[in-house]
Amino acid sequence: MSSQSYVGNDLTLSRSHELFAEAQTLLPGGVNSPVRAFRGVGGDPVFIEAAQGPYLHDVDGNRYLDYVQSWGPMILGHTYPSVLAAVVEASKRGFSFGAPTQAESALAKLVIASVPSIEMIRFVNSGTEATMSALRLARAFTGRDKIIKFSGCYHGHADMLLVQAGSGVATMGLPDSPGVPAQATANTLIAEFNDSAAVEQLFRTYPDQIAAIIVEPVAANMGLVLPQPGFLEKLRELTQHYGALLIFDEVMTGFRVALGGMQERVGITPDLTCFGKIIGGGLPVGAYGGRRDIMQMVAPVGTMYQAGTLSGNPLAMAAGIATVTELRKPGQYEQLEHKSQVLADGLSRAVHDSHIDAQVVRIGAMFCLYFHNEPVTNYTIAKRSDTARFARYFWQMLARGVYLPPSQFESCFISLALDDAMLAETVKAASEVLKQ
Numbered sequence: 504m505s506s507q508s509y510v511g512n513d514l515t516l517s518r519s520h521e522l523f524a525e526a527q528t529l530l531p532g533g534v535n536s537p538v539r540a541f542r543g544v545g546g547d548p549v550f551i552e553a554a555q556g557p558y559l560h561d562v563d564g565n566r567y568l569d570y571v572q573s574w575g576p577m578i579l580g581h582t583y584p585s586v587l588a589a590v591v592e593a594s595k596r597g598f599s600f601g602a603p604t605q606a607e608s609a610l611a612k613l614v615i616a617s618v619p620s621i622e623m624i625r626f627v628n629s630g631t632e633a634t635m636s637a638l639r640l641a642r643a644f645t646g647r648d649k650i651i652k653f654s655g656c657y658h659g660h661a662d663m664l665l666v667q668a669g670s671g672v673a674t675m676g677l678p679d680s681p682g683v684p685a686q687a688t689a690n691t692l693i694a695e696f697n698d699s700a701a702v703e704q705l706f707r708t709y710p711d712q713i714a715a716i717i718v719e720p721v722a723a724n725m726g727l728v729l730p731q732p733g734f735l736e737k738l739r740e741l742t743q744h745y746g747a748l749l750i751f752d753e754v755m756t757g758f759r760v761a762l763g764g765m766q767e768r769v770g771i772t773p774d775l776t777c778f779g780k781i782i783g784g785g786l787p788v789g790a791y792g793g794r795r796d797i798m799q800m801v802a803p804v805g806t807m808y809q810a811g812t813l814s815g816n817p818l819a820m821a822a823g824i825a826t827v828t829e830l831r832k833p834g835q836y837e838q839l840e841h842k843s844q845v846l847a848d849g850l851s852r853a854v855h856d857s858h859i860d861a862q863v864v865r866i867g868a869m870f871c872l873y874f875h876n877e878p879v880t881n882y883t884i885a886k887r888s889d890t891a892r893f894a895r896y897f898w899q900m901l902a903r904g905v906y907l908p909p910s911q912f913e914s915c916f917i918s919l920a921l922d923d924a925m926l927a928e929t930v931k932a933a934s935e936v937l938k939q
């Protein structure tokens with residue numbers, strides 16, 4: 504059965520098909536990022552014309568409730584008035600100067616005020632740049648070369664990290680990517696997420712060679728896998744004991760699961776943190792930051808080199824400032840928690856009533872519905888999910904006006920723009936679909 508047959512017959516996608524056919528002659532796979540090509544669910548991707556609040560509007564006139572939110576940034580909803588106004592105002596003063604601006608200090612102050620472990624920060628243009636730079640900094644600071652990452656965790660596409668990565672690579676079934684030379688990953692050690700004993704064994708094997716552990720404190724690129732009690736705490740203990748740095752990759756969880764990210768929820772202070780997505784409000788921003796003594800190694804004050812033409816871009820800073828300013832208002836995360844709880848409870852009831860092997864996982868305003876009959880605690884288990892069943896669910900929800908991430912190995916997001924009626928509509932759609 505082709506995935507197209509899952510598409511509800513009341514969805515017209517002909518213009519998207521036309522545009523995708525043309526795009527494939529111009530762009531590899533017709534997209535500028537692999538997961539957008541819908542290969543995780545089959546069929547052609549939907550081309551988006553515009554977005555407003557909780558809605559996406561595609562080129563065929565279909566409207567969807569958006570649970571992807573550009574993979575996390577649009578937590579306020581699309582074209583949020585104060586963010587839109589800030590970007591328009593900034594654009595009238597020029598787009599890019601390649602010189603310092605007060606906006607960069609303003610956003611830095613907001614991030615530092617929101618995340619206590621951040622004493623100093625450097626803005627870049629993507630999460631990939633943030634993690635790549637943070638790891639180079641950890642190697643410079645410790646004088647060591649090895650790093651530890653976890654299978655199924657995705658930290659962007661720097662060579663050293665494309666080993667058993669999750670996200671798009673997992674969807675494409677490539678345990679590592681062609682073009683990554685062996686020496687680029689020779690110093691990258693892999694452990695299963697939630698397996699702190701394996702990490703301890705790596706430290707015992709390489710006691711003075713490991714510069715850092717980089718971890719998604721909630722693994723959100725293999726679906727959504729929560730850290731088991733004690734796992735993150737053990738990583739903090741091991742890195743302190745062996746003189747390595749602990750890097751929290753909060754590109755996804757930062758300002759998403761709490762104002763202060765996952766580190767606020769678990770009360771752990773990493774040495775460095777990577778950000779992206781929300782701090783740019785939908786414009787290209789990434790960042791890495793943390794202990795001042797470490798960050799002082801970054802050029803030009805220090806010798807560890809990292810640079811970027813558009814880093815700290817004024818329009819991106821304006822969007823980030825407006826977004827974080829809104830999120831710092833009282834009650835925002837209580838509202839997100841309420842909406843997320845309502846949705847997760849509704850989806851769990853739908854799963855229960857359907858008597859199928861599926862489970863809902865949620866933390867803060869992130870959730871995932873696994874088609875799986877066992878608790879998902881790492882990538883090996885996650886990969887045993889029923890991806891064909893997920894594909895059917897994806898297309899049937901799309902036909903009912905609910906736009907979910909086109910892969911079992913991604914997380915869904917909840918925005919402040921989704922009201923209770925929309926959440927109820929989503930639960931109703933899931934109840935109908937899961938029974939089929």
Ligand code: KE4
Nearest residue numbers: 536574629630631657658659670754755779
């Ligand atoms: P970017 O380079 O895509 O801005 O960020 C890389 C990155 C780093 N760390 C984490 C935890 C991430 O989730 C990401 C990117 N997330 C994916 C979504 N799973 C982006 C979507 C895409 O690749 O198009």
